[in-house]
Amino acid sequence: MSTTTAHWLHQAVTRIEADFCRSADTHLIALPLPGFARHGIDLYLKDESTHPTGSLKHRLARSLFLYALCNGWLQEGSTVVEASSGSTAVSEAYFARLLGLPFIAVVPRTTSQEKIEQIAFYGGRCHFVEKAGDVYAAAQQLAQDTGGHYMDQFTYAERATDWRGNNNIAQSMFEQMGRERHPVPRWIVVGAGTGGTSATIGRYLRYQCHETRLCVADPEGSVFGAYHRSGDASLTAPGSRIEGIGRPRVEASFVRSVIDRMIEVPNAESVAAMRALTPLLGRRVGPSTGTNLVAMLQIAHEMRTQGQTGSLLSLLCDTGERYLQTYHDPAWVRTQWGDCAAAQTGIETQLQG
Structure with a gap:
């Protein structure tokens, strides 16, 4: 490496690390869901929309x-x-x-x-x-x-992030959960676009010997759910219509073996859950957060039925202001999937616990 190249490289790395030092960690939000809380079940979202560029x-x-x-x-x-x-x-x-x-x-x-x-x-x-x-x-x-x-x-x-720690998202999650009623989550729920986040979290859980299980919420039209069931990496699918998650082909960064469960989520339910979060949080979120919430609610209701207690943790992936002309526009949604009112009523009922 020439002296000029080395100098530029050192400057580049320093600028990125300095930018990191200027950024605080993202917030952990406890969802106000008393119907679940009185049964010993707590739900949380890690708010990745607070990064400088607004997303996970x-x-x-x-x-x-x-x-x-x-x-x-x-x-x-x-x-x-x-x-x-x-x-x-x-x-x-x-x-x-x-x-x-x-x-x-x-x-x-x-x-x-x-x-x-x-x-x-x-x-x-x-x-x-x-x-x-x-x-x-x-x-x-x-x-x-x-x-x-x-x-x-x-x-x-899946390989660019140090999954053993070093300020990755999994380490941050567990540090922030430290003083909660159930500090070690029973489940972590995430979506997958590249699969990098699920790989980082899944590997970290095993490395730290946590009993936490990992669920990937996969949108309708994505190939990942079928791949997780079959192990056939040659599979393809039409592709997701929920921006940011799901893929038409199996991506190299999607590590199937670290995922305990996948829940496939219909598009109407993703949009309905996205909308249902607005009155809970006082602001809009993106559609992939809705996909995550659908899977969280399914697991939470299963836990309640089985008499289990514990916490569930997922991600608020990005802000809803990125989707004002699409997923947060009722007319646009109707042209894509029809009326989602029934799905939203169903999600709001589930949120009652």
């Missing part, structure tokens, strides 16, 4: 940049390219700007306008494809054409 993917983007830098894949002036449904691209655009690097996001044309505008705000630009399955080849080609680097979150997410 801020953690992944930081890890991917450090991984690429320390592997020697990013150089001064390199164009960074990523295949994304939006949130990872927003966060990677932030870190690319921090390092003074050009950034291109390859996103499906259906990506919310709010996310597209945020990518542009951080200095990135979007390259649109028609289908989610088209992002991979397009991103590889753009990286080749620009002489840049394809970050490839779907391959590297």
Whole structure:
């Protein structure tokens, strides 16, 4: 490595680490659900929307940049390219700007306008494809054409984060739960886009010898549920219509063996649960958080029926302000899935415990 290259690398890593030191940890929210609480069951959401770029993917983007830098894949002036449904691209655009690097996001044309505008705000630009399955080849080609680097979150997410600790999301969860009534959760529920978060949490649970079990909530149309049942990595599916989670193909970062259970969630229920959280939290959340809540409620009702007590912990993945023109627009939802009123009534009934 030349002196000039080493100097730029050291500056880049230092800038990312300094940015991390400027950011506080994300909050843990106890959901006010007395119907469950009186039966000894407590539900929590870790609020990842409070990251500087507004979503869980801020953690992944930081890890991917450090991984690429320390592997020697990013150089001064390199164009960074990523295949994304939006949130990872927003966060990677932030870190690319921090390092003074050009950034291109390859996103499906259906990506919310709010996310597209945020990518542009951080200095990135979007390259649109028609289908989610088209992002991979397009991103590889753009990286080749620009002489840049394809970050490839779907391959590297599960290995870019240190799952043993080092301020990862799992370690933060357990530290924040330390003074709760049930400090070691009976279940952690997450969604999967790349599979990086579920891999990090699943490995951490085993490394720390916790009895906590891991459930992945998978949206309708995603391939992960079928893959978890069969182990057939060649499977494909139509693809998720819940932005940020679910995939049409089995991704390299999805580690099936660390997941104890998968719950497949209909789209109408994801949207209904997303809406039902607004009066509980006093603000909007994104649709993947709704998917998580549906799975949490199913497990919580099973626990109550079986006379079990304990805590369940999941993620508030991003803010609902990213979806004002889509998932939070009743007219848009009706054109996609029809009237979700019955599903919302069902979720609100479940929230009563």
